[in-house]
């Protein structure tokens with residue numbers, strides 16, 4: 001797991017390192033600047049003529065120090081400072097003073113087109129409002145230039161918390177960020193503006209994970225070891241039994257994809273409860289699953305109850321429809337299930353406006369809404385969610401005592417606790433029909449093998465994204481389809497014990 005921080009947390013950690021630990025601010029700044037200087041060399045930036053654009057805060061101070069490091073090694077570097085002298089921070093003032101002593105060139109109205117490399121040190125985590133005026137004009141000119149662009153800490157204009165563009169923002173080729181990745185570098189569009197992100201250790205105090213009031217995390221490849229090991233003496237009961245209510249009249253694809261993904265992830269057994277019309281196609285495509293079917297007659301509660309008693313984990317929703325039968329199935333499960341429950345798609349659509357029924361359920365619930373579904377069940381619009389994804393996902397999880405997987409290009413996962421996850425695996429090829437059903441299957445499979453909802457959710461989402469990345473590398477983002485991700489699930493799990 002990698003620790004991520006918000007802008008506010010980074011400021012707290014800067015301050016803590018300086019005031020409580022006692023490392024002088026200028027020492028941190030020197031290390032920050034050195035890491036940017038090294039990145040310019042290692043990333044082979046064309047250093048024929050460099051412009052360092054600075055703001056008046058400490059991000060600008062970093063920039064002035066980078067210009068000095070370039071200058072002393074013989075690189076032609078100009079400094080251009082946007083903003084008034086009386087707004088300089090103390091560190092910025094000192095850096096400017098040192099640069100003046102070195103006779104580095106300060107330019108007033110820089111023309112970005114004249115430079116081969118531009119270092120963006122206008123705003124860092126201190127950006128507090130929309131960018132406008134001279135700042136906007138300069139950033140726009142910079143983006144139009146042919147120069148390679150290195151952003152210091154975060155591209156100026158990107159919100160460190162949400163990745164939103166505040167007015168306008170620098171489009172960087174590389175960003176060197178200090179101590180921790182900022183959430184705004186992971187969320188889109190910030191992630192696109194940042195280019196390649198390098199994280200540099202500059203001596204900031206590493207707060208233990210448990211000491212963060214809100215700990216934002218992301219999974220990495222090595223976390224896949226958390227998928228339970230296969231036991232040599234295991235039997236199919238060991239790996240869990242799933243009861244899945246999915247599919248509706250002549251809609252079988254979602255049921256197939258989620259059931260197949262659950263089995264491919266390692267679940268022991270799955271029983272799919274679906275409409276009679278799907279019998280032939282499902283039993284042909286996935287004979288490994290068990291089935292119970294229902295037709296136009298009233299839902300037979302005993303049939304569902306039998307499945308619920310047998311199962312260790314229950315899933316409901318993919319392709320279920322929102323008619324009376326679907327509603328009866330959902331409510332029978334909510335009344336009689338009593339086992340860990342996963343709800344997706346139509347299961348969630350049926351719950352819009354009555355989410356509080358979930359608080360009565362006696363076992364953990366995991367829901368996997370995409371943003372449209374989240375909006376329906378929470379009343380939070382997609383636009384509002386984008387303004388505060390971490391806060392709003394967590395608040396919703398707390399309100400209804402759920403684990404929530406809010407699916408987007410950067411999925412956010414929260415069980416309401418102080419740990420919240422942003423997922424960074426995956427690609428736009430996954431925006432294809434059935435992709436969410438595969439995720440649902442993976443999550444059911446992980447729960448069936450004994451992981452809790454809190455453990456399974458971030459891991460399963462990461463695993464799903466990895467399968468998507470492998471599928472894209474083989475089929476391309478245009479052509480990959482949901483079934484390809486199931487194929488890659490197999491490949492990832494094959495390697496679990498060897499490379500991880």
Ligand SMILES: NC(=O)C1=CN([C@@H]2O[C@H](COP(=O)(O)OP(=O)(O)OC[C@H]3O[C@@H](n4cnc5c(N)ncnc54)[C@H](O)[C@@H]3O)[C@@H](O)[C@H]2O)[C@@H](O)CC1
Nearest residue numbers: 014025028029057058059123124125126127128129130153
């Ligand atoms: N000692 C420290 O605290 C360290 C800070 N570091 C650097 O300092 C940065 C944070 O520095 P600061 O907190 O000084 O903040 P920034 O330098 O990020 O920017 C804040 C300044 O910009 C102004 N500002 C904010 N939004 C604006 C807008 N839209 N239009 C015009 N002006 C705007 C603010 O009024 C303030 O003067 C980090 O991102 C990092 O690059 C590093 O040097 C490491 C050590």
Ligand SMILES: Nc1ncnc2c1ncn2[C@@H]1O[C@H](COP(=O)(O)OP(=O)(O)O)[C@@H](O)[C@H]1O
Nearest residue numbers: 370408409426427428430431433434435436437
């Ligand atoms: N651009 C993207 N980058 C990464 N992941 C994506 C992207 N677009 C979609 N996904 C992922 O693909 C899945 C789509 O799920 P969903 O919207 O429920 O689709 P469906 O209902 O068609 O199965 C989610 O897990 C989502 O996070």
Ligand SMILES: [K+]
Nearest residue numbers: 120123154156
């Ligand atoms: K910057």
